[in-house]
Amino acid sequence: MFKSVTNLKTSDCGDCPIQASAVCSRCEPDELEALERLKTYKTYAAGQTIIWAGDELQFVGSVVKGVATLSQTMEDGRRQMVGLLLPSDFVGRPGRQHAPFDVIAATEVTLCRFHKADFENLIKTSTAVASRLLEMMLDELDAAREWMLLLGRKTAREKIASLIVIIARRDKSLGPFEGNSRIQFDLPLSREAMADYLGLTLETVSRQISSLKRDGFIELTGKRHIAIPDFARLENETGDDTDGGMLA
């Protein structure tokens, strides 16, 4: 269920509602219009729980603005974030009841929402919508699996470096950047939220951030604002294959 099918922005700009350049051409005008009629917007305050685990969900939709968190909690309180919901990410499970995860606003969040039943109906009749959703889910799944590698095998330092890199890559306000550029932005998550995402404690998160700072990979001004003097150099700390090469 949940998170990040992505890009259900619903056309303030005439884009394909189930967006993404590649498929826009597949959207029939009447499908686009159908989505258009169904959408509503709603804003949630930071800290507010948008969806409770086990809820009977009445809507699906996507994040327009802000950051939310998709997480699961054990009885004894141990918590694991299983998804980070940034603008353009899809929220809600079409078909059947949603799985037991909470969605919590990390900052003020605006959702673009569709009535669930209507949306499900649309999936069943529109190939374009269904296959676009499928594609988005496949991306989601790939991301989830990469996260599994991080959780199962990376060290604390690699986890922190990976998270910072991922947040930077997804921050559209930075525009496209490359290689060794210097970039800066605000971390949308508290140390505790990062810990829940990375399977660490908040103390370890803090220590590793300090350590990356000491080693010159990042600079901090205030608690949330971060600067990365050399993006590629930080990427080397993630433990990931960075060359992206594919010889022979």
Added chain:
Amino acid sequence: MFKSVTNLKTSDCGDCPIQASAVCSRCEPDELEALERLKTYKTYAAGQTIIWAGDELQFVGSVVKGVATLSQTMEDGRRQMVGLLLPSDFVGRPGRQHAPFDVIAATEVTLCRFHKADFENLIKTSTAVASRLLEMMLDELDAAREWMLLLGRKTAREKIASLIVIIARRDKSLGPFEGNSRIQFDLPLSREAMADYLGLTLETVSRQISSLKRDGFIELTGKRHIAIPDFARLENETGDDTDGGMLA
């Protein structure tokens, strides 16, 4: 990409090729027939790599028999299994190139395969196929997220107990069973493969299995055959919410 969309059994029995009872009725006869024409079978030996990370993939399909493993490896050799492929699980990524995961046969594996391009074409024209696939992907994603909780927050003992419970639940040869039944079956994975799945070392896996045996949660005859005297009691060791309750 990959793994477990599930149930592309392709009708030796007249079932919906994109199976699952709930949707069978949605399959049009001609769609069923289209899938029928496209399928081929192939068997792989235990230990064989079925798909290499980065491959240009020519087919998609599903596991008919045997067990395969979906895994990712870091340059320095650290490995994390990100999916367990059991009979009925889907393999391959329709649309775009598959992500960098290996698929390796853990036992002898038989796949039912479709030519990729044909299958993708089918998705684009058949709502039934696309929406069934979507549903399966959503289940996959839920499972992946539960695994994230396991990797990030569970103790070694809880991880082992969880894995045994999950394998037992998915073993169809056991038939449906409930609560405190006694059940027994063969573990389809080596200690090392379990370790790769759980984000542990093989020594820790072995120790925890021994510990569960000492405490009477499981019995072992030979290295692979396992008996669970009281399934519900083992479930209590997983750390999961077991009551499944949903009061008020």
Added chain:
DNA sequence: CGGTTGCTTTGATCCGGATCAAATTGGAAG
């Protein structure tokens, strides 16, 4: 049969990250 080979178990030690406990800081409210 005895020997090789590949799992698996068990043992001893080490270390990364958790836990418990203060101290510090930055930002919001007055």
Added chain:
DNA sequence: CTTCCAATTTGATCCGGATCAAAGCAACCG
């Protein structure tokens, strides 16, 4: 500009699981 407080950093210690090292053990083979 101060005050206050939650978020963060830093410190000291502990422990679960990793690592290094040696046996068991069952299947296979000559």
